[in-house]
Amino acid sequence: MPITARGVRRRAFVSTATIVANAAFLAGARGLESAIVDVRADAYGHGLVPVGRALAAAGIAGCVVSHADDRERLVGHVGHRAIRVFAADDDGTPVDMLGPATYGLSTPQSSVKPAMRLVAEAVAVKTVAGGRGVSYGYTYHTSAQTTLVLAGLGYADGIPRIASNRAPVVIAGKRGTVTGRIAMDQFVVDIGESTVTVGGDVVLFGDGQLDEPTVLDWAEATGLRPEVIVSGLGPRIERVYSAS
């Protein structure tokens, strides 16, 4: 019996329209109807079935999944005549496929857009004095009275611990940096003066054009490839889809 009671909010908003538009841009003059799209690793954490359905509806020629059982799952949703589905473990990968750039995961960002926006919930907001240590090992101390926000995502959700004290976030319109060590289920942000309240959004990455940090900023801060970061996002994070 699935548990439906609500707990901490952890959400990744995925725009399937952005993925389709990126694929169309990358396919160029050859057109989507000849494109094979890489949807391995649950479409790099974006969700195999919703992404595969949107791409099939847009008329792509085929896609590549990780494993044979992913192929069965996807074909069950899109129908076996809709597109060709290659399983990388059975068939290998076609030489000419559209890769992680389809999800906006490669530089330059000028022509493809990131398709995922990752948002944590502010589960605690408090005012503390200067000189307070923050999180395990006290790798950070507040410099003056400030607002600390506790975000309900941690490395068990795939937020890389190596991003501690490095990666950017936005809270109530204001930029901050992950403060102190990222823990298994939570991290802190020293946000200074802020209007945020409990239940508010902590945006880890999203749309750079909206002044949000991007997954590429997180890649730069951590030294990890952006597709590694999004593939590692865990099952407690709800994927919320929009076709816009």
Add this chain to the structure above:
Amino acid sequence: MTGFDNSPVRAVIDLAALESNVRSLAATAAPAGVMLAVKANAYGHGLVPIAQAGVKAGARSLAVLEIPAGLELRAAGVTAPLFAWLHGADTDFRAGIDADIELGISAPWQLEAITRASASRPARVHLKLDSGLSRNGATPEDWPDLIRAALAAQETGSVHIRAAWSHLADASVEDDEAALALFQSAVTTAERLGARFEVKHLAASSAGIRMPQARFDFVRFGIAAYGISPFDDRSGADLGLRPVMSLHADVVAILTDGRRVARIAAGYADGVHTAGIGRTSVLLNGVRSPVVAVSVDSTLVDIGDRAIQLGDTAVIFGPGDAGEPTAEEWAAWADTVGDEVVTHVAPRVPRIYTSE
């Protein structure tokens, strides 16, 4: 055994090791009891099997982090006391209280939400002090207000004050001792305000092992129970603990690309860390084989001129008995902690449970 045994990548979970660790930690902590932390899908090991094995080995209660995880255990028939302490603005407190999940409480808004939830019984609450970690919990400045709000809610019957608790920063022994003193002083403050605590708890794995005065009524053991040391300078083996999870991946191709490499069936989307390449290695047929590249579904390892067959099994990490890396070794390579190595093993990797 399950039908996943022939998956080319699998996490083998040694429940006998988990039980042995819990028994050993219980002996260390006694007369304090053990609350076993099973948050984050039991640190990636699988919530229900670990909870059941932990209770069997003597854990008196289970730390689940949040109400939905506790409900999952109740649905699986687990009757042990459960403790949840991370709540959001939308958290369904009523479902948690009705399922007799004890609640960690850090701020008055949570008491207000509990009162509004009108559950079938008073919520049993553990009031949390922020003793220096600066995460959840009331700061010493805000603590008296939290106590007064809890006493008022107890007066109306919506809560029953069960415990006072906090969590240590593991920064240094001196810092942890300062936090312990702060905790004891906060308990005194609360008692002067009229609060009575049935139990108190403070220590997790590290203080539970090295700081007897922090054990109080029970220790919340997490990472140590999974056989991984909470310390930088001592291994799990040094502490008499045995790693519970091993990650295995079969050889699915042998390639020659300047050098001979084997492709093994676990990549970064299975949880293999990409940080630390150049240092990282796996054990393949008894020999450490350096990682050359990690891709989405697979990893290439250097096999030199050794005879390797398709289907041979690489041990990415394990207890270390046969010379394979441990999760602790991967943590050092990837500049992290063993906790992240095991929790990062992806849901798509089948967990195979053994108990010999």
